Amino acid sequence: TQSTQPQRILGAVQKNATRGDPRSVVKAIDQYCRNKEWAMNVGDEKGCILDSVVSEVNPSTVLELGTYCGYSTVRIASLLPPNAKLFTLEFNPHNAVIARQVIAWAGVEDKVQLIEGASGDWIPKMKEHYGVKTFDLVFLDHWKDRYLPDTKLLEECGLLRKGSVLLADNVIFPGAPEYLEYIRGNQRYESCFFKSHLEYTKALDGLEKSVFLG
Numbered sequence: 001t002q003s004t005q006p007q008r009i010l011g012a013v014q015k016n017a018t019r020g021d022p023r024s025v026v027k028a029i030d031q032y033c034r035n036k037e038w039a040m041n042v043g044d045e046k047g048c049i050l051d052s053v054v055s056e057v058n059p060s061t062v063l064e065l066g067t068y069c070g071y072s073t074v075r076i077a078s079l080l081p082p083n084a085k086l087f088t089l090e091f092n093p094h095n096a097v098i099a100r101q102v103i104a105w106a107g108v109e110d111k112v113q114l115i116e117g118a119s120g121d122w123i124p125k126m127k128e129h130y131g132v133k134t135f136d137l138v139f140l141d142h143w144k145d146r147y148l149p150d151t152k153l154l155e156e157c158g159l160l161r162k163g164s165v166l167l168a169d170n171v172i173f174p175g176a177p178e179y180l181e182y183i184r185g186n187q188r189y190e191s192c193f194f195k196s197h198l199e200y201t202k203a204l205d206g207l208e209k210s211v212f213l214g
């Protein structure tokens with residue numbers, strides 16, 4: 001029977017990456033997606049910008065919207081301090097099954113809480129279910145038309161504090177125009193754009209980093 005793209009990505013990890021070595025997992029996925037089959041991972045070029053923002057924020061509590069196969073989950077988790085926690089939301093059960101195995105292969109499962117469900121349902125429950133106070137960093141990489149509603153939901157649920165950082169992938173391609181218009185025009189955020197390229201291609205893309213001012 002036919003395999004799915006997530007299954008093929010997991011296969012590339014199990015074949016080419018070393019168990020317990022997150023960087024080798026990241027490298028294995030990037031090599032597979034660059035040489036064999038494009039996939040919507042944040043990728044190596046934008047991934048370096050993600051790494052620098054994670055290192056700068058040095059977050060204790062991170063939220064990722066849209067796990068997919070766990071590429072950026074592993075990338076972020078590998079940079080977190082010992083007691084830090086990365087919550088990642090994924091509502092496609094098949095993708096969640098694959099991502100759990102990629103995360104386990106990388107050996108970062110202690111830092112990661114993969115929640116199988118929709119952001120709209122789970123963001124309002126993070127405080128009561130997981131004792132989250134506020135997020136130090138949010139990585140938005142799910143459906144692009146959900147960036148804005150979910151950002152508003154994070155505000156309404158009191159999950160952002162003065163200094164919380166939002167980092168949004170794909171603000172150029174596929175694009176998140178409503179999100180950009182809102183966040184750049186809003187006095188409660190200080191935003192900057194990191195120009196880059198769409199993963200594994202020469203197409204223009206970039207990340208928008210926004211600091212919540214409270």
Ligand SMILES: O=C(NC/C=C/[C@H]1O[C@@H](n2cnc3c(NCCO)ncnc32)[C@H](O)[C@@H]1O)c1cc(-c2ccc(F)cc2)cc(O)c1O
Nearest residue numbers: 040066068089090091092095117118119141142143146174
């Ligand atoms: O579409 C892109 N990403 C979406 C990610 C979706 C993943 O996240 C999961 N997900 C979605 N919404 C939610 C949700 N909440 C919202 C719904 O309730 N709650 C929980 N999980 C959610 C899905 O199940 C997937 O696992 C993209 C496209 C291109 C692209 C560029 C150029 C091209 F030509 C083609 C494609 C490049 C990129 O980097 C991209 O990120």
Ligand SMILES: [Mg+2]
Nearest residue numbers: 042141169170
């Ligand atoms: Mg993306």
